[in-house]
Amino acid sequence: PQPSLATRLRAGETIVTAWSNLAVPILAEVMGRAGYPCVTLDMQHGMHDIASLRDGLAAIALSGAHRAVRIPVGESGTASRALDFGAELVIAPMINSAAEARAFADAMKYPPVGARSWGPQRGAMLAGKSPADYLASANTELLSLAMIETPEAIAALDDILAEPGIDGIFVGPSDLSLTLNKGARLDPGGPLTMAAAQDIAARTRAAGKIAGIFCLEASGVAQARDMGYSFIAHGVDLTLFSAALKDTLARIG
Ligand code: 3PY
Numbered sequence: 744p745q746p747s748l749a750t751r752l753r754a755g756e757t758i759v760t761a762w763s764n765l766a767v768p769i770l771a772e773v774m775g776r777a778g779y780p781c782v783t784l785d786m787q788h789g790m791h792d793i794a795s796l797r798d799g800l801a802a803i804a805l806s807g808a809h810r811a812v813r814i815p816v817g818e819s820g821t822a823s824r825a826l827d828f829g830a831e832l833v834i835a836p837m838i839n840s841a842a843e844a845r846a847f848a849d850a851m852k853y854p855p856v857g858a859r860s861w862g863p864q865r866g867a868m869l870a871g872k873s874p875a876d877y878l879a880s881a882n883t884e885l886l887s888l889a890m891i892e893t894p895e896a897i898a899a900l901d902d903i904l905a906e907p908g909i910d911g912i913f914v915g916p917s918d919l920s921l922t923l924n925k926g927a928r929l930d931p932g933g934p935l936t937m938a939a940a941q942d943i944a945a946r947t948r949a950a951g952k953i954a955g956i957f958c959l960e961a962s963g964v965a966q967a968r969d970m971g972y973s974f975i976a977h978g979v980d981l982t983l984f985s986a987a988l989k990d991t992l993a994r995i996g
């Protein structure tokens with residue numbers, strides 16, 4: 744069988760994930776079939792709900808790509824459901840303290856690391872695992888990434904990284920720029936944001952954990968990889984579809 748997402752990331756591979764906003768399971772599958780090694784279903788700013796998560800995760804599995812989910816702010820219970828439905832990696836937005844990281848980790852990991860409740864029938868089915876095999880591998884194979892997108896989170900970063908149930912972080916450069924600039928402007932590719940991203944990657948790698956980031960521009964992917972990021976999001980279905988339509992209309996003339 745294909746190596747797990749956790750195995751690939753821990754081996755140092757760079758994984759670029761497509762970003763599914765439109766909550767159309769077939770589109771998520773199409774992104775996987777196009778060659779993305781991973782597809783992330785976004786429940787925070789994207790339109791996914793529990794039903795599209797259920798069907799979207801199955802559709803991604805059909806494409807052979809890895810399955811990731813971003814949950815809404817403060818919804819640790821949804822992190823457990825995403826895992827139960829077959830997510831291999833969950834991103835939690837706006838984690839600003841060790842306590843918030845621990846609440847997320849508790850939902851992601853079975854005892855003794857956390858307090859996740861048992862019931863992963865669908866997740867085990869998509870992973871092709873028996874309940875016993877699923878339990879034996881879940882805490883190490885299913886990854887929890889805490890989003891770092893405020894100065895408070897940067898100040899708490901070492902404590903967040905010290906949480907045993909947190910496998911890594913994921914930088915949101917838009918919110919990070921908005922909060923670093925105290926709401927004055929969005930500047931996700933600006934020097935202040937990029938310097939913070941560089942520092943966050945270095946501290947995360949020093950802690951032996953996975954560094955992830957969202958890239959708005961394709962050119963940002965190589966830059967992020969050079970900073971030490973290995974789980975990199977680029978390519979939003981809504982944006983890509985709109986650009987392709989405009990391109991087609993332009994070529995019709
Ligand atoms: C951000 O840039 O703030 C994000 O959350 C990216 O999705």
Ligand code: MG
Nearest residue numbers: 836892915918
């Ligand atoms: Mg954000």
